[in-house]
Amino acid sequence: MDRRTFLKMGAATAVGAVGVGAAVQRIELEAAPLPSDEAASSKNRWGMVIDLDKCARGCTSCADACRTENNVPFYGNPKIDNYWIRIVTFKDPIPNAQERQIPLLCNHCEYAPCAHVCPVAATFKRADGVTLVDKHRCIGCRYCVIACPYKARNFVFQHTEEWVNPDFPKRMHGVAEGCHLCVHRIDRGEQPACVQACADAEHGAMTFGDLKDPSSAVAGLVATSRAHVLRPELGLKPAVYYMGL
Amino acid sequence: MQSTKWVIGSLVVFGVVLLSPFWVNAVTGHLTQEVKAPHPEAARGTECVLPEDEMRQVHMTMFMHTRDNTVRSGIRVEKTSLKHCQTCHPTRADFCDQCHDFAGVKPECWNCHFYPEHAGDSPKGGHRG
Numbered sequence: 001m002d003r004r005t006f007l008k009m010g011a012a013t014a015v016g017a018v019g020v021g022a023a024v025q026r027i028e029l030e031a032a033p034l035p036s037d038e039a040a041s042s043k044n045r046w047g048m049v050i051d052l053d054k055c056a057r058g059c060t061s062c063a064d065a066c067r068t069e070n071n072v073p074f075y076g077n078p079k080i081d082n083y084w085i086r087i088v089t090f091k092d093p094i095p096n097a098q099e100r101q102i103p104l105l106c107n108h109c110e111y112a113p114c115a116h117v118c119p120v121a122a123t124f125k126r127a128d129g130v131t132l133v134d135k136h137r138c139i140g141c142r143y144c145v146i147a148c149p150y151k152a153r154n155f156v157f158q159h160t161e162e163w164v165n166p167d168f169p170k171r172m173h174g175v176a177e178g179c180h181l182c183v184h185r186i187d188r189g190e191q192p193a194c195v196q197a198c199a200d201a202e203h204g205a206m207t208f209g210d211l212k213d214p215s216s217a218v219a220g221l222v223a224t225s226r227a228h229v230l231r232p233e234l235g236l237k238p239a240v241y242y243m244g245l
Numbered sequence: 246m247q248s249t250k251w252v253i254g255s256l257v258v259f260g261v262v263l264l265s266p267f268w269v270n271a272v273t274g275h276l277t278q279e280v281k282a283p284h285p286e287a288a289r290g291t292e293c294v295l296p297e298d299e300m301r302q303v304h305m306t307m308f309m310h311t312r313d314n315t316v317r318s319g320i321r322v323e324k325t326s327l328k329h330c331q332t333c334h335p336t337r338a339d340f341c342d343q344c345h346d347f348a349g350v351k352p353e354c355w356n357c358h359f360y361p362e363h364a365g366d367s368p369k370g371g372h373r374g
Binding site: 037040124127128134136159167183187 | 312318356
């Protein structure tokens with residue numbers, strides 16, 4: 001399948017989902033949308049909990065929705081393909097273990113190594129904990145790509161030609177990019193595209209919300225003993241938690 | 246002075262090469278071509294976010310300010326955004342490009358942001374410059 005077909009299929013799926021969508025309830029963010037003239041505040045800390053027991057094997061809804069929402073092309077060429085959400089399969093080293101999959105995205109670390117190494121402050125932490133790349137400022141040095149312990153950073157090798165979602169910008173080649181928790185949707189009071197897609201696919205493995213709000217669903221899940229971050233030994237305090245690891 | 250003819254010959258060749266832009270433009274007719282003053286299309290709305298003169302001078306600064314605020318702080322003031330321009334100036338070729346082409350500037354906004362180049366343009370493509 002070439003990338004044109006892939007993107008067309010993605011767009012068709014999105015349109016189809018909207019068509020079916022009257023039945024599918026849109027999940028709203030628990031927090032109110034950010035007023036347009038107000039800056040993001042450190043009162044919030046956006047985070048996500050992914051329940052791997054609910055994550056269906058072979059399902060790529062979240063990754064597909066991410067590509068459609070954020071205009072991330074798929075070329076089918078591993079040298080230049082970018083993944084804002086990477087579906088990684090793994091298997092426990094025990095007898096009869098089943099192969100499982102884990103959606104791996106930017107973990108939005110509190111002490112983000114990517115932001116720390118960026119020589120031009122293009123990668124930065126927004127006040128509400130979202131790690132962003134200011135693509136206007138990025139010089140494409142790829143320090144952040146190397147610094148990220150989760151391999152969640154990508155370098156744009158080729159200018160994006162397709163424009164599936166005109167509401168969101170494309171990228172020129174030569175900048176770094178990665179998951180931004182659909183910050184444009186959060187500010188509108190919506191859930192990130194992947195979380196919405198996971199709910200639409202009726203898996204509900206992804207929960208998104210404000211980690212600083214003790215009454216939020218995501219904070220409740222993080223408080224349980226099942227929620228773990230990846231590579232906790234690094235002490236980066238990620239905002240993406242996994243259950244059932 | 247046996248080399249005189251070589252020196253003069255070289256100077257003539259040098260002059261021809263030096264002035265080559267003029268020759269090229271004379272042959273292609275660009276020298277006599279009349280320069281067209283920009284004619285931006287009249288706006289669909291009644292009032293711009295700033296007075297017209299001020300807008301001509303400071304729109305780039307305003308966009309940069311808005312851009313930094315939006316990207317880095319999440320302040321999404323729609324009034325001064327690129328998208329808001331499109332409500333009164335729907336096509337890029339009749340608005341932005343008019344003056345930018347005249348002045349020979351190539352802003353990189355449209356490499357990544359969407360602004361229909363011609364009426365009815367789909368968002369696909371749109372890469373320019």
